[in-house]
Amino acid sequence: MLHLRVAEPMRECEYSQISTRSSTPMETPYKKRTPKRRKWQAFPGRNKFYCNGRIMMARQTGVFYLTLVLILVTSGLFFAFDCPFLSLQLTPAIPVIGGVLFVFVLGTLFRTSFSDPGVLPRATPDEAADLERQIDVANGSSSGYRPPPRTREVVINGQTVKLKYCFTCKIFRPPRASHCSLCDNCVERFDHHCPWVGNCVGKRNYRFFYMFILSLSCLTIFIFAFVITHVILRSHRYGFLNTLKDSPASVLEVVVCFFSVWSIVGLSGFHTYLISSNQTTNEDIKGSWSSKRGKGNYNPYSYGNIFTNCCAALCGPLPPSLIDRRGFVQSDTPHPIPPTNGTTMYGSTQSQSHMAAATPLLQSEPVILTDEAFLPGRTSLGGSCSGALPLGGHPTPPTSTPNLSCDNDMLPLRNEQSDGLRHHHTDGCHHHFLTPEEAPSPPGMLPCVSPLGHSHTIQGFYNPASQDSLHEDSVRGLVKLSSV
Amino acid sequence: MATEFHNLQELRHSASLANKVFLQRDYSEGTTCRFQTKFPSELESRIERPLFEDTVKRLNIYYAEAEKMGGQSYLEGCLACATAYLIFLCMETRYEKVLKKIGGYIQEQNEKIYAPRGLLITDPIERGMRVIEISIYEDRGSSGSCSGSSSTSGSSAR
Numbered sequence: 283m284l285h286l287r288v289a290e291p292m293r294e295c296e297y298s299q300i301s302t303r304s305s306t307p308m309e310t311p312y313k314k315r316t317p318k319r320r321k322w323q324a325f326p327g328r329n330k331f332y333c334n335g336r337i338m339m340a341r342q343t344g345v346f347y348l349t350l351v352l353i354l355v356t357s358g359l360f361f362a363f364d365c366p367f368l369s370l371q372l373t374p375a376i377p378v379i380g381g382v383l384f385v386f387v388l389g390t391l392f393r394t395s396f397s398d399p400g401v402l403p404r405a406t407p408d409e410a411a412d413l414e415r416q417i418d419v420a421n422g423s424s425s426g427y428r429p430p431p432r433t434r435e436v437v438i439n440g441q442t443v444k445l446k447y448c449f450t451c452k453i454f455r456p457p458r459a460s461h462c463s464l465c466d467n468c469v470e471r472f473d474h475h476c477p478w479v480g481n482c483v484g485k486r487n488y489r490f491f492y493m494f495i496l497s498l499s500c501l502t503i504f505i506f507a508f509v510i511t512h513v514i515l516r517s518h519r520y521g522f523l524n525t526l527k528d529s530p531a532s533v534l535e536v537v538v539c540f541f542s543v544w545s546i547v548g549l550s551g552f553h554t555y556l557i558s559s560n561q562t563t564n565e566d567i568k569g570s571w572s573s574k575r576g577k578g579n580y581n582p583y584s585y586g587n588i589f590t591n592c593c594a595a596l597c598g599p600l601p602p603s604l605i606d607r608r609g610f611v612q613s614d615t616p617h618p619i620p621p622t623n624g625t626t627m628y629g630s631t632q633s634q635s636h637m638a639a640a641t642p643l644l645q646s647e648p649v650i651l652t653d654e655a656f657l658p659g660r661t662s663l664g665g666s667c668s669g670a671l672p673l674g675g676h677p678t679p680p681t682s683t684p685n686l687s688c689d690n691d692m693l694p695l696r697n698e699q700s701d702g703l704r705h706h707h708t709d710g711c712h713h714h715f716l717t718p719e720e721a722p723s724p725p726g727m728l729p730c731v732s733p734l735g736h737s738h739t740i741q742g743f744y745n746p747a748s749q750d751s752l753h754e755d756s757v758r759g760l761v762k763l764s765s766v
Numbered sequence: 767m768a769t770e771f772h773n774l775q776e777l778r779h780s781a782s783l784a785n786k787v788f789l790q791r792d793y794s795e796g797t798t799c800r801f802q803t804k805f806p807s808e809l810e811s812r813i814e815r816p817l818f819e820d821t822v823k824r825l826n827i828y829y830a831e832a833e834k835m836g837g838q839s840y841l842e843g844c845l846a847c848a849t850a851y852l853i854f855l856c857m858e859t860r861y862e863k864v865l866k867k868i869g870g871y872i873q874e875q876n877e878k879i880y881a882p883r884g885l886l887i888t889d890p891i892e893r894g895m896r897v898i899e900i901s902i903y904e905d906r907g908s909s910g911s912c913s914g915s916s917s918t919s920g921s922s923a924r
Contacts, residue, residue, distance in 0.1 A: 389850045403894035412788045436793045445793070453896055454790075457797055471797065493847070583796060597843030598835050599861045604894045 322607040326404055327467040335607035337396040339480045340465050346395055346480030353391070353498070356538050357384045359531040360505050364512045367529075371515060376508060383501040390494035391479060398603040399484030400470035402451060402459060410452035417447075439582035458583070460564055474563040483563075486603065489596045492553055499543070499550045506539035557595045558588040781884060781903035789822065789898040799829040801890070801898050808902065812883050821875050821887070822898065825868065832864035865891060 322335035330339050339346070357380070365377040405413070417432060432447035434454055445454045448461050451468045455461070460472035462482050471485035483491045509532050516525040526533065556566060560583050565571060571581035585591050787808050792800040803822045805815050842860060846853050872889050880887055880900075888899040 386850065393851060402896070405896065406893065408786050409788055409893065409897060409899070412786070438793060438796050443793075456791065457793055489847075490851075593840055594835055597840045597847075599833055599839045600843070600846075600859055601833070602859070602862055602865065604891070 318610040320607070321605070321609045321611055324611050325605070325607070327401065328465055329401075329467070331607065332396075338398050338607060339395055340475065340477075340482065342464070342477060343480040345477040349391070349478045352538065352542075353384075353387060353501075356505060356535055357501070359535055360509065363529050363531040364509050364535070367516065368508055368512055372511075380501075380504060380508075383497060383504060386497045387494065387501050390490050390497060393490040394483070394487050394494050395479045395481050397481075397487045397490070398605060398607070399482040400472075400486040400601070401465075401482075401484075401603075401605050402453065402456075402468040402470060403605050404450070405452040413447075413452065413454070441578075441580065441582035443582070458562060458565070471562060472564055486601060489600075492550075492557065492596065495546055495550045495553060499547045502539050502542045502546055505535060506543060509535045509539070558591050560584040560591040560595065781905050783901055784904040785902045787900045787902065789900070791896060798833050799895055800826050806900075809885070809900065812885055812902065813880070817879055821879070824871065825890075825898070828864055828868045828871065832861045832868075 320335050322331040322338075325331070328341045330341055330343065331337065332339070360380065361377060365380065368376045432454075434445040434447075436443055436445060436457070438457060443457050445457065447454050448468050450461060450466065453468065455468055456470060458471045459468050461468045462472065462475050464475050465482055467482070469482050469484035471488070473483040473488055473491075475482045476491070479491065479494070481487070512529070513522075513525055513532055513536075516529065520528070553563075556563065559581065561571060561581060565581075569575060571579060573579055585594060785808060787806045789801050789804075789806070792802045794800075801822055803819055803826070805818060809818060839860060869889055869891075872887055876887055884903040884905065886901040886903065888901065890896070890898050893899055
């Protein structure tokens, strides 16, 4: 009597699936004929994928290659020019330790750069419609120029936290999540977007990032110390000028290491502080949990003691990726028959054209919701900021000074601003942090505009405490002017 | 428990999707994975409240187990770090093991409890752990909502 046909999985995926998902009436004959697309090929964010979806990086990867070249060249020169002398004169343990450090640095760098930082997949059309309905019910009417901001409040550990609605991903962001404007994704426990590793740093790769900068600090100090030792020892024997002639690479190594030490060690110290207090860079920049905001303001996520915070950040369970990049794109499940809300956008990025006939329950045309770079100015944001490499200076704890070299694009029809943080490492060690603020806008009123206005970044002078209301007002004003 | 079991394949053929209910995440305890146990009004006529709440509570327990930070997870983390995370090529993490368990549990619940009532739970991992999606099916053959035992298409012997 009990018989449930467990249909073959129609897509590869990491998770066990319910048998029902894969069985729809007219699927099988078509599936065998058409080549299946993997989910990474239909991914709506601005990421690049390599190795058939195994590797995931941000769009701008130029600075990552610079990082790689710097590490490889400096270490290579060290092993080639300094190690022979040192291993003979002092101990062969030096190249061995150097080698171990070097391998560890590269391993953690690749792991940080290539893994999913904790991207939250966008809401399915049904979910988005359901949320819209709930919001409309809560607000009363959805007409009018100024819809109230879409936030939800939740009390965590005695502290009130606001959950913001992300217009691009159509979800209420979990606490500590933020939308990265460069990658156009919501990322869980968003720390910052690091151009030097070419990826966002979030929940899933924060520990690798920390290990990377820690081991890189050690490697930099190691190389710096032993190159100096090498030069000194050699100078004793052959004279300083001869030393420089015999081993010119040492000079280059010293210069690179000298400037790197300040920034990298400073950064490691900063992140050690963040880990021990269980904060993200984003929260620290905004001063979310600082006592300056109010007497009763404290960090609700902290476990109370430094050791537990460190263990939680570095040794806690590693959640799996939520985006299933290598799974196969399925045809949509049928939508519910009665249209729930006429103004919401129905559609999907995943429906295959030949399935439209097989799914008579679909009510609307498939609409492509992917965020292509319609704005030419957007892609240049990453380029210009990452290209600036001022030298010199000393490490300062990150302040909210703006990076004025970045472009400041403003669109008249702008549907959304999103949170995002760009952590700009420079050799000169000024850490510029940019946190564009989010402002609400009424997608229900302007459905045709949303492909254009996605997640646009406003970068400019930023004061964490007071800019919220200013931005909101300015956006509302613009939307008012542009709405018909 | 219903004496007749719907073949889930036939559920699709004979029933049509009427509505979807979404159970959102409950963030009152922080960022750990928990779902709200509030009983949605759309399901009032379809399933008994204790059964439903049981399912959701069980899922919450499983997710708490996956994200629990204790000796075992620390050990796993340190071992992974020591092997430069290469150990994950041959071993799956505790989280993944629990997720598999959850997948099996949801399938079992669907087979035993939800499908006979014309409901279907979607594994939250397929929705990015944002929601528990419950699909409500209406029986095409009957005029009202399908309550499972009176459906004409019924289960077929295979």
